[in-house]
Amino acid sequence: MHGQRASVIERRSIDVVPDAERHGTPLNQFTLWFGANMQITAVVDGALAVVFGADALWAIIGLLIGNLAGGAVMALHSAQGPRLGLPQMISSRAQFGVYGAVIPLVLVVIMYLGFAATGTVLSGQAIDEILGTQGTSVGIVVFGVLTLVVAILGYRIIHVLGRIATVVGLVGFIYLAIRLFTKYDLSSLIGQQPFAIAPFLTAIALGAAWQLTYGPYVADYSRYLPRSTPERTTFWATFAGSVIGSQWSMTFGALVAAAAGDAFMGSQVGWLGQLGGGGAIAVAIYFVIVIGKLTVNTLNAYGGFMTMLTTVSAFTRTDRVRSAARAAYIFVFVAVSVIIAIAASTDFLNNFKNFVLVLLMVFTPWSAINLIDYYLISKERVDIPALYDPDGRYGRWNAAALTAYAIGVLGQIPFLAQALYTGPVTTWLGGADISWIVGLLLTGAIYYPWARRTARPPAQMIYPPAVDATRSEHG
Template sequence: MTQVGTPENSLAPERRTIDVVPDAERHGSPFSQFTLWFGANMQITAIVDGALAVVFGADALWAILGLFIGNVAGGAVMALHAAQGPRMGLPQMISSRAQFGVRGAVLPLVLVVLMYLGFAATGTVLAGQAVNKIIHVDNAAVGIVIFGLLTAFVAVTGYKLIHIVGRIASVFGIVGFSYLAIRLFTEYDVSSFVGLKSFDFVTFLLAISLGAGWQLTFGPYVADYSRYLPRSTSERTTFWSTFAGSVIGSQWSMTLGALVAAVAGDAFLGNQVGFVGDLAGPAAIAFLIYLVILVGKLTVNCLNAYGGFMSILTTVTAFNGQTRISSVARTAYIVGFTAVSVVIAVVASADFLDNFKNFVLLLLMVFTPWSAINLTDYYLISKERVDVPALYDPSGRYGAWNAAALGCYVIGVVAQIPFLAQKLYTGPITDMLGGADISWIVGIVLTAAIYYPLAVRSSDPPASMIYPRGSSMIDSRL
């Protein structure tokens, strides 16, 4: 797909926020989704996520297989959200108003903002370590603040610069992570550290959950980065470009993490970034590896800040009726969000691995029901037909609140509690399963099963897509 329309200068601050992107401003190709999501997953936090499966008991070989299954399953769901972007031209969470109501969508939105903050903060901890290694400073707060400033700058500039950083991260990640893998096999007899433990169902499911959770939590903002693609872009192509970039990038990183955890043990647990730098070898090469870590984390952290800003804006505009805001207000939202994430990163850097494991698994509980409702409605009930102007009108087609969708969402969350395997709580059914966490499967299947029959009876989708008047798009009401 070739570029269409007249895109703005790449480094000019983006003008669009939660409003629909008109045809004249559509541009790019599905390959941009591959490089963005590949680069966003070739990063140190994904290495840590893969290491967690081994840290908490799985053999590296079984962990890698479990992570792969989780990445594929979660990646398929995530990419289905991405495929909505070109057709609607909207940020992901705005489309949730079609299911939950213009104001009802605030419930999942608040949880989405917490997710962005959590990932931004935990990622900033690791990125801050890389910054400190580069500038030779010991104070953790210094690196965290510098990285926060970089994040704010790229996120304020917006969509196009984020894609540029993603392409750079893709190249850096391939070179840097390939080098690290070679060093790992050169410095350690990796074969003597894997295949030592027999198959364990519980830790295998943990690995699947870690991979699936990683992918599923991209769902609430993946369409934010496909919405500028030309409206004629094939949904199938958008799906596979996003799926391949995210799954290949994350599996590559997580596999490296599982192997590093298997051979390094405690040496990796207490100093993830430092260990990777030491593995790189000579100081000059270690410096380059720290840059790889920095660029990879910058990509995904900008996604968090950018998505966090739009989720907050979507929440606010549900009550004030606005569809666009000034560039000054946009900057203030992003800077404010980034500042909060930096403060959290400074305060909550201890016990990172254990906290991150529980954070990822907890996010599964609140986002799998949202994903099930959004995808069931869009593909099976509305059949990809949305009244876009009504998404901004509490008195319109979708109303202010959709009690049925909100009820299904709450049931989907609550139903997972008996299946949870968290640090502070283990559900009774989880005990019966030997500690295996299958809550995310329950969340997806049960929520879709109860939502579909309710929505089929009450839904009133338009006969075809309805776009805003005067947006250079086809308006099916004319």
């Protein structure tokens, strides 16, 4: 382990992590992302591929393609963490400008609030089943408190929770898979429908979109790794953990949807408890659900806090906050997500989730711009002190990134296939959603040639003086 013994409560926020505080191995990235994806919402995501009309076999193949494609983009963001030592969204200032980065940041906060709220509802149901408090808001509040505590404790405890979720998720989902295979004749449910391109492309989109949503905060959990950690190792550890965990859960979900259909979609938590066998075993399954959801909900709360602080600090020119202020940011985020979860009727919640899914289109252009700039334009050279200075190298607004981003978002609209809106091209394609592909390619095609002419990356990485001094002492 590197450096000094750290306190239980994390002190760092959006500032650079000094070498003296770096620790861990890429294996921690595998367990965190594997555990975060062995959870009920990923199961539901896989089930949706079948609900939307795909045969179970083609749904599983489509989900795999989507997870592989989206997972590669997500892991490329993760690989930035050890070198930069920064939360993910701070690095967006190198592309968008210190003020310009606020635009995607605000949308990111709204999205993570949505995911946190919907996850809190499902987890609250599981806790209510355990406590016997069905029909109340007790489970939602209890889960909110658990999320708050872990998110405030921060990075180290989040990784510990990821390791626990990996073990618990493996045991729980292997048991549920065995129960599913023994209770249903799954072989008779596979290959019942012919291949159809629209639901197949939708399955790919479900898998890709799932992975792409991690992009804005994945480096938050790799930034403490020693600076000498090879990018390739970080990439593959994150990629493998996220893709294997997601694909496992989604495959299970596709098979569940083929076997149970409306019975599962009507009561996901209760149905899994009954599949487990009811009684004490059902309670154990509910614990598996809570631990898996707690892992990913903590990521939402922690990433949401980082994003909120990044937004505010653009105007305050600060790079760190006191522990009390840090806890206050997290409390506000969790409290709002709990209030939404409590207030939400079933219809409202479904509409809110659909709204959140529409917001997915803000991620693909952001990912394209961030990755193209970091790996192809700046070539992994960032002036970190300038990220906190509106008058520095990156300025307040960056026309190339903001224009490419706006066109990348708007260009996806005709290709959307969401409950709130279906684009004309999507209708022509029979309902297939390929908006994420359009978002990546269109944004990249505009941003890359423009940024090549206008970007002013430093000749080498520039760290704050205090970090450079620490590097000399420990490197």
